[in-house]
Every structure is written in structure tokens, then in C-alpha cells.
Amino acid sequence: MLSARGLTKKFGGVVVAQDLDLDLELGRVVALIGPNGAGKTTLFNMLTGFVRPDGGTISFDGRRIENMPAHQRARVGIARTWQRPRLFESLTLLDNVMVSERDYLGESIGNLIFRHGEVERAEDDARDRALGFLDRVGLAARADSLSTRLSYGQQKLVGLARALMNDGRCILLDEPMAGVEGRTIETMKAVVRAEAEAGKAICIVEHNIGFIRDICDSAVFMFNGRIVASGSIDDLLADKRLGALYFGSHA
Ligand SMILES: Nc1ncnc2c1ncn2[C@@H]1O[C@H](COP(=O)(O)OP(=O)(O)OP(=O)(O)O)[C@@H](O)[C@H]1O
Ligand SMILES: [Mg+2]
Incomplete structure (x- = not known):
């Protein structure tokens, strides 16, 4: 579904992504793991168009997208x-989720004027x-509350709802469990698992090993801007060399 080849990025003189390859398939969940600063978020930013790679290619559903701006990548279905x-602090939860509706008719001023009825129906549908x-x-x-009234974990759940609203076939989750506590943990797990079972192509950056074991089919390990290992979760977790990279040489 999504296939990246040779993605490379430097910030200043520092290489933060070196020749990264990644393949995401429908119905498969890939964990992207590695210590702080490894380049995981940068890889997501390159896949979604928030950071322009210095080199490499990205295909999505058979189409080259590395030059597509971020909003178009969302539109083709990468959430x-x-x-x-x-979240947008001045918007309600409902509006925070509605903003990621794809191809919303009311984005065009012409439609607002000449297809007003249709736009209203589309908006009702999006609201539902x-x-x-x-x-x-x-x-x-809490749909009508402001996002600032939520706990950190609840805000992450709204972020997840917003990604689901995109309704694309690919979802990238950047540390969904970090800062999530209490009941919110089970909700987060259940929703992500349901998306995986619904056949989406999913990649999850996560430090929570229990969550990764529970939900992911395979894993990719990043260190210092490089992919240094990939394979089954158990193989990667059993690899002492990766443990040392993850926790530092004292581990
Ligand atoms: N916009 C930027 N400008 C300069 N350097 C950046 C920028 N974004 C990230 N970096 C640097 O790139 C490296 C990789 O950062 P990145 O956020 O991708 O790591 P990460 O694996 O997501 O780490 P974490 O687990 O802490 O979230 C870090 O050294 C970071 O300081
Ligand atoms: Mg990160």
C-alpha cells in the first residue's frame, strides 16, 4: 500500500534519516521502534509531507507521492x-474531528454559494x-466541549478519532500510548486493534512493548537515522544488540 525507498534527510549538517526503506501492507501493523532521537517522527513527517526528504521515493497505492503537499497526502488517504x-484549542471536540473530513464540499466558495443545500447535507453527514x-x-x-478541558490521554483519543475521520487506508500513529492513563489505555488499545482488524495499513511508533506485542505483526528498529533491524517482534526483542542500542551501553 505504502512503500518508501531510500528516504534521506539532513537537518543542518546532521543526518537524521539515512536510506530508509519501509513497506506497509493492508491488514498488517508494523511497529517502528528505537530510542529517543532515532528519527521515527522524522520518518512519519516525510511520509505525510511535513518534512521534505533530501532523497528517496514514496509510493502510495501505486502512485508516487514524495512531491505531494501534506494536505493532498491526507486526501489520498494517509492519516x-x-x-x-x-488539537485546535479554540474548537470543540466535534469540530476538531470534523476538520479532517476528506473532500469536504464546503471548502469551495463556489459550492457554498451555488450548491448550498448539498453543502449543508454534506456537513450534516460529516457531523454524524x-x-x-x-x-x-x-x-x-463531550462533543461540544473545548479540547483544553480534556486530560492529555483524552486529547490523544480525539487525535485518534480525527485520524479515523480521514477514513484512509493507511494510518500512522506516533506514540499513541505515551501519556495515556487509566481507562483511556484500554480504549486506545481497542480502537487501534479494531482498525488493524478492519484491514488498514498501519505503522505505530511506540515505546510500550506490551502494546506492540499485542497489536503489531512485525517491527522495524531505527537508531541514529538508520533502520538497523527488521523482522518479527519477538526476534527484535530478543536481540541483545538492539537492547543495548535502546537503553544505552549500560544496559
Ligand atoms: N525540524 C528539525 N530541525 C532540526 N532537527 C530536527 C528537526 N526535527 C527533528 N530533528 C532532529 O532529528 C533527530 C530525530 O528526531 P525525531 O523526532 O525524528 O526522533 P524520534 O525517533 O521521533 O524521537 P522520540 O522517540 O524522542 O520522539 C533528532 O536529533 C532531532 O533533534
Ligand atoms: Mg518522535
Whole structure:
């Protein structure tokens, strides 16, 4: 579904991504693991168009996308969440989810004027769908609250609902479990698992090993901007060399 080849990125003189290859398939969940600063988020940013690679190619559904701007990549169906929730603080939860509707008719001023009825119906439909996704993350009752009134974990669930609203076939989750506590943990797990079972192509950056074991089919290990290993979760977890890279040489 998504295939990256040779992605490379330097910030200043520092290489933060070196010749990265990644393949995501429908119905498969890949864990992207590695210590802080390895380049995991940078890889997501290159896949979603927020960082322009210095070299390499990205194909999605048979189409080259490395030069596509971020909003178009969302439109073709690559959804993501952020390591920190990044919600719009002045918008309600419902509006925070509705903004990621793809191909929304009301984005065109011409449609607003000449196809007003259709735009209104599309908006009603989007509102219903957004409410449905808030319901899936257990926050439908708070749909009209501001995101600033939520716990950090709940904000991450809204971010997840927003990614689901995109309804694309590929989802990239950047540390979905970090900062998530209490009941929110089970909700997060259940929703991500359901998306995997629904056949999406999913990649998850995560430090929570239990979550990775539970949900992911395979893993890729990044260190210092490079992919240094890939394979089954168990093989990677059993690899002492990777453990030393993850925890530092004292481990
Ligand atoms: N916009 C930027 N400008 C300069 N350097 C950056 C930028 N974004 C990331 N970096 C650097 O690139 C390296 C990789 O960062 P990145 O955020 O991709 O790591 P990560 O694996 O996601 O780490 P973490 O687990 O802490 O989230 C780091 O050294 C970081 O400081
Ligand atoms: Mg990161």
C-alpha cells in the first residue's frame, strides 16, 4: 500500500534519516521502534509531507507521492496522529474531528454559494460521522466541549478519532500510548486493534512493548537515522544488540 525507498534527510549538517526503506501492507501493523532521537517522527513527517526528504521515493497505492503537499497526502488517504495531541484549542471536540473530513464540499466558495443545500447535507453527514468516531473513543458526551478541558490521554483519543475521520487506508500513529492513563489505555488499545482488524495499513511508533506485542505483526528498529533491524517482534526483542542500542551501553 505504502512503500518508501531510500528516504534521506539532513537537518543542518546532521543526518537524521539515512536510506530508509519501509513497506506497509493492508491488514498488517508494523511497529517502528528505537530510542529517543532515532528519527521515527522524522520518518512519519516525510511520509505525510511535513518534512521534505533530501532523497528517496514514496509510493502510495501505486502512485508516487514524495512531491505531494501534506494536505493532498491526507486526501489520498494517509492519516496520522501526532506524538503530542496538537488539537485546535479554540474548537470543540466535534469540530476538531470534523476538520479532517476528506473532500469536504464546503471548502469551495463556489459550492457554498451555488450548491448550498448539498453543502449543508454534506456537513450534516460529516457531523454524524465525527460524532460516531468520538463515540468510538468514548468521548461523544463531550462533543461540544473545548479540547483544553480534556486530560492529555483524552486529547490523544480525539487525535485518534480525527485520524479515523480521514477514513484512509493507511494510518500512522506516533506514540499513541505515551501519556495515556487509566481507562483511556484500554480504549486506545481497542480502537487501534479494531482498525488493524478492519484491514488498514498501519505503522505505530511506540515505546510500550506490551502494546506492540499485542497489536503489531512485525517491527522495524531505527537508531541514529538508520533502520538497523527488521523482522518479527519477538526476534527484535530478543536481540541483545538492539537492547543495548535502546537503553544505552549500560544496559
Ligand atoms: N525540524 C528539525 N530541525 C532540526 N532537527 C530536527 C528537526 N526535527 C527533528 N530533528 C532532529 O532529528 C533527530 C530525530 O528526531 P525525531 O523526532 O525524528 O526522533 P524520534 O525517533 O521521533 O524521537 P522520540 O522517540 O524522542 O520522539 C533528532 O536529533 C532531532 O533533534
Ligand atoms: Mg518522535
